[in-house]
Amino acid sequence: MLANLGFGVLLITLLISFYGIVAAFLGARKNDSRWIESARLSMLLTFPLITISSVILIYLLVSGRYEHEFVQSVTSSAMPVYLRDTALWGGQSGSLLFWSWLLAGFATAVTLRKWDRDREFLPWVIVVSLVTLAFFLILVVFFENPFNRFWRLPCGDITAAMLQPVGSTLFTARDGSGLNPLLRHPGMIIHPPMLYLGFVSFVIPFAFAIAALITGRTDDRWIRITRRWTLVAWLFLSLGLLLGGRWAYDVLGWGGYWGWDPVEIAAFMPWLTGTAFLHSVMIQEKRGMLKRWNMVLIILTYSLVIFGTFLTRSGVLSSVHAFAQSAIGPLFFAFIGFTFIVSLSLLLGRWEDLKAEGEMSSLLSREALFLLNNLLFMGILVVCFWGVIFPLISEIVTGQKVTVGPPFYERATAPLFAGLLLLMGIAPLAAWRHSTFKTLGRAAWKPALLSIVVPVFAFIRGINQPAALLGFWLAAFVAFVTLHEFWRAALARRRRAKENLATALWRLAGRNRRRYGGYIIHLGVVLMAIGIIGIELFQTETQGTLAQGDSLTLGDYTISFQSLAVFDSDDGRNVARAVIGVSDERGYLGDLYPRRDFYYDSQQPMTIPGVRSTWEEDLYVLLVDWQPVSANSATFKIYHNPLVNWLWLGGFVFILGTLVAAWPEREQITIPSRKAETSLAAAEA
């Protein structure tokens, strides 16, 4: 009964979405505010309705109602309650409903803002949001229905359907198959929602961009409105990617955090264009330039989101991340085609109206460096995109599958990332409009010289890889430049306002959140770069089979195999847990407990490492194999990952900086923008 209610509500929401699209369209065409108001109401209705459906599904999951196909496939009695709750996004149909829920939530939030200055945008934003929502609801209602139930047919077969087939009876499975064990880790619980939040929230700036194209309001109004939205979307996407990396490191058992898997890259690509967009909108706001390019970037970002979702869910790419193949592939393809073609047509239609207002004259001005930054990001994007679609091309043209893997990506993107690091150091030193080699040189030589200390120090300590030395030098350079920016401005404040340094810094960040938040983000990137250099260039590993009491050495560390216990846990796992003693030349350091879990319900194993973490490195021990009967000898693999915890620290600082940048500012009176369409000098949003 509940399932019928949940499904029915979704059907109603779909119909309301259709109505809203038509109403908004009519209202915009006829310039009739009643239609628009009606459309707005339909938009507002969708969120509570989908919430009802989602809550029902969550209830079914938590209470273990195994007559429902989705519940049976992703939960089991052995799973604790909080995991059953998060199983909502553990399978295709549930995650599509979850996606729709988030989308409705964001679109509703945006509809609730004050629209006085931007009435002409409203109907088109509603149209774009509802078209996207309707698409996902169609997928859920007609193809991937989480409310399907099992029915035993007269002939004895079991089938799954929404409506009861003639002559059948409801069939309740005894237990569920359980969530994929890989998804049961805390990091895994919030990684998908963060990613989905990031993906979904990019619809809003996209909707505004489309609205701007349709209405002809090609000034930067749409950017100013969506500035915070874009930052928030980018925040979630970054968080999702970071959590994915951390989760991979913690539970996937290969001592790494990023595998250049096509689905990982599919989530990374919108991040690349999103970051390029965040930088290049500053040029449009300051100089009125690059309007076309910003349109291209936001359309590209959203398209890459849909493209990535298509790749993951349609079965075109097979990957450890991908969902099972299903019928939604062709629909997704149609939606992509529709989105690309409509966006491109609108953009080309308005091309002339997006002429730049200013000119870029100096090759070393901050605008020019931002453009260079964009070029590098696009370069990385091209490498990633081509690497993802080339196996598809190869399979279709030659019939042979190929793998495009880390060697390709790493070699191609490393110089581009290094270039970005360099730019992060130089751009703050460049002035808007105009800079020369001399002025830049004068500003740059001090930090450049000071930062040389770092690679020299590293060299003395025994590091002689040129790539590492260069990387450390660039990281230090950026750190010096960025910290100097803080220092200089804080000192100036202290002089003028007689504040102490701490207050000065705080007020600084408060006054110009975007700039100083951005600098904090750059510092986060520097820390991450240090961690990445450490683990990528200096990771060592070894593997060996040990009898009880034996030891294995890697570098300065020795591990000794003390004991192994194999037992069944009370949440449906068979656990093989080893006790390892770690020591180095100074002596005994502690114990680690690498283990192997085998989940009975889903018949899948999971390898959990025992890790000793310090700021200098991680010692990462995996239990690879053991003699089942005697438990007397076991095979261990050790990874030594230098500096890897700087990566996580940097990620933390990165997110912190994004929060600073995105935090709402107090209303400020600002000078009206160059093209004042309205005569109001009202407060900026």
Next chain:
Amino acid sequence: MVFEQPENQPVETVNKKSPWGRAGIWIVLLALLALLGAALLRSQSGPVAIGQAAPDFTLTTYDGEQYQLSDLEGKVVVLNFWASWCKPCEQEAADLESAWRFYQPRQDVVFLGVDWTDTEKKGLEYLEKFGITYPNGPDLGTRISQAYRITGVPETYIIDRTGILVSRKLSPFLSLEEIQNAVDPLLAE
């Protein structure tokens, strides 16, 4: 993006729309969509369809003999994909060998085993364990399995005398009768 500025223009930059630029962008977009569509079709189509001509291949057995599908016209071919590490394959191994021995005197039914992504040592061990006597060879470069677009092992493809794929079994055969039921209708032709 800005396109090339004509020489004789006044000071203000006029961005002339180049028709080649527009066409180029559309072509790239449509090519990308075509590629995605083709990839989607391919992933949705599954293994080779029944009723089509079975893809030709050359199989070199562990004994060194060569079998070309096109040379086997006039005979019924039972093409079985297996691997030594595949547990379900073991279920049908004995039945396949019995079926082979049943049809062998007739001389017009050929059983071919393709050892998919396996190691020679383990493959030969498997063949010895089940006493398999019909020709078996490794799928070099996984070319045969990619041509048939198999989705796993075990899979069996039955090809009639004219080279058309008549039936396929995407899981282990459950009994000797099942194999005979699949092959017998083709012998009548």
Next chain:
Amino acid sequence: MNRIRMNLQIPLGVPGTIIRSLVFILILLLAFTSIRTVSAQEVNPDPPSDDEVNAIAKELYCPVCENTPLDVCPTQACEEWRQLIYDKLALGWDEEQIKSYFSEQYGDRVLAAPPARGLNLLVYIIPPLLFAGGVVILYRAFVSWRKSSPDVEPPEESRLQDDEYIRRLEDELREF
């Protein structure tokens, strides 16, 4: 060309002879080191360590599972492939031989990057090409922007003062 020839002229006399001999020895050395010694396929007395197997397995991908490197893949099939690497190493094969054996047996998809031949050349050519294209577009954009507004740049002499002024102005503005 003439300049180059002049620089390579080796002087006559004793210094010349010494230099000539050194060059000759250098060429000999180069010749020796570039001859690849073909090792006989002797059985390696020490059994290959797990690390040696993993070092090669790391660069290969599981032919069956998707996008999983061979050294971390837990399936039985992958165990057997690692055993195969072990066997080949014990026979004295080197990394190149083992990799090409794998790609011959299981197709090119086991390699971490497509071998650079045929259609696969595109993998390596397209990204640099597109990047270069981006550089060209950007450059032309800059050129056309500068052409259309040549008077934006302040005259050379006062540039020093201007930049200081601009900086101070920026500082002041930042305070708001």
